[in-house]
Amino acid sequence: MDRAQSAPATSGERPVPDRGFPSAAARAGRVNGLDGLRTLAVALVLVYHVRPDLLPGGSVAVDVFFTISGFVITRLLLAEYARTGRIRLRGFYRRRWLRLVPALLAVCAVCAALSLTSLWAFDGAWAAAGLAALFVVNVVRAGEAGPYSDLTAPLAHSWSLGVEEQFYLLWPPVLLFLLRRWRARTVLLCTAVLCALPVLWRCALWHPGAAHRLYNGTDTRADQLLAGALVAVVLARLRAGDPRLEALRRWAGRLAWPALALLVLTAWQVPVTADLGVWTGVWYTVGFLAVAALSATLVAGLELRPDARLSRLLSLSPPAWVGRNLSYGMYLWHYPVVRLLASLGVADGRLSATVVLTTVLALLSYAVVEAPLLRRGRPAPRPSAPATVRTAPAGGGVLRK
DSSP: OOOOOBOOOOTTOBOOBOTTOTTTTTTOSOOHHHHHHHHHHHHHHHHHHHOTTTOTTTTHHHHHHHHHHHHHHHHHHHHHHHHHSSOOHHHHHHHHHHHHHHHHHHHHHHHHHHTTSSOGGGTTHHHHHHHHHTTOHHHHHHTOOSSOOSSSGGGGGGHHHHHHHHHHHHHHHHHHHHHHHSOHHHHHHHHHHHHHHHHHHHHHHOSGGGHHHHHHOHHHHHHHHHHHHHHHHHHHHSOTTOHHHHHHHHHHHHHHHHHHHHHHHHHHHOOTTSOOTHHHHHIIIIIHHHHHHHHHHHHHHHHHOTTSHHHHHHTSHHHHHHHHHTHHHHHHHHHHHHHHHHHTTOOTTHHHHHHHHHHHHHHHIIIIIIHHHHHHHSOOOOOOOOTTBOOOOOOOOOOOO
């Protein structure tokens, strides 16, 4: 089991335990560049669902979302563990419920109501709403052979929410088990091993008829979430001034732009979900891990180099605010909006109409559902630490949850 470790303290100071993760608390702040990256990712997904001819590989943005989620969740869990020596799983799941579920239920309710109308795109939407509310759309889609059925169609995009929610259920207790049983270095190695296992599992499962299984399975997509978790563990392990951290900062800064360029090029040129012949097997096995590596490189660059040009660009107020407050709502609403406009026969200007209507609905969701519940679920501020206690090096503001 990890023994509590402390930074050296001068006379009269009480050491602050770090439990093998000296930078965990310092790195628990919000990264504005990641918020801007969320905005870019949701924009790619939206365009992909309206005009797949423009961005045939736009679904790769979902992979980026997975890596961001794994990173943010793990850094929060590690920060809590470094401060307190434990992880309050009940509090974690309560915050996740408040953040994800009420807004999703609102979308499900609207889709279920539309199933009572004559709009063809919402026929039987009540069933899709029930599956989405239970976060099992990905399980249903993974078990379908051939083309996807219409069972989940109005809320088919919620398959990714199922993957994330199932990861949230499994990863925190696994991480807590590792933290309690082994030293921090071993936790890092275990995370790396877990990150590598899904690609081996995909290779074992692969055949042309297993594409839906591989694309929608939490077990077959876990490496994309764990890649972000691995970045969080590595950075939490390295103390400020560590030469290895400086090397990571230097290389992450150099590789962030190329990583983003390759991801955008994939979205623009690679029809990810189409039949690519022999390349389909390559993409569905090692391709997912390659995207995870690019996404993790980009996340590390934005975390370690907030002064770099890319970080400053993505941290501009408009994209950062949208990513922080609206990206989830936009993801939830955009696909039902696409189907609604198709049912109404809107052809000319459908992309513009989708952007406008999705943004309006996301604003309503944020103002009426998400923000009030998040304020209610925010823990009361803790008393300030005594002046004699030395804290970890500053690394950003408190992450809003």
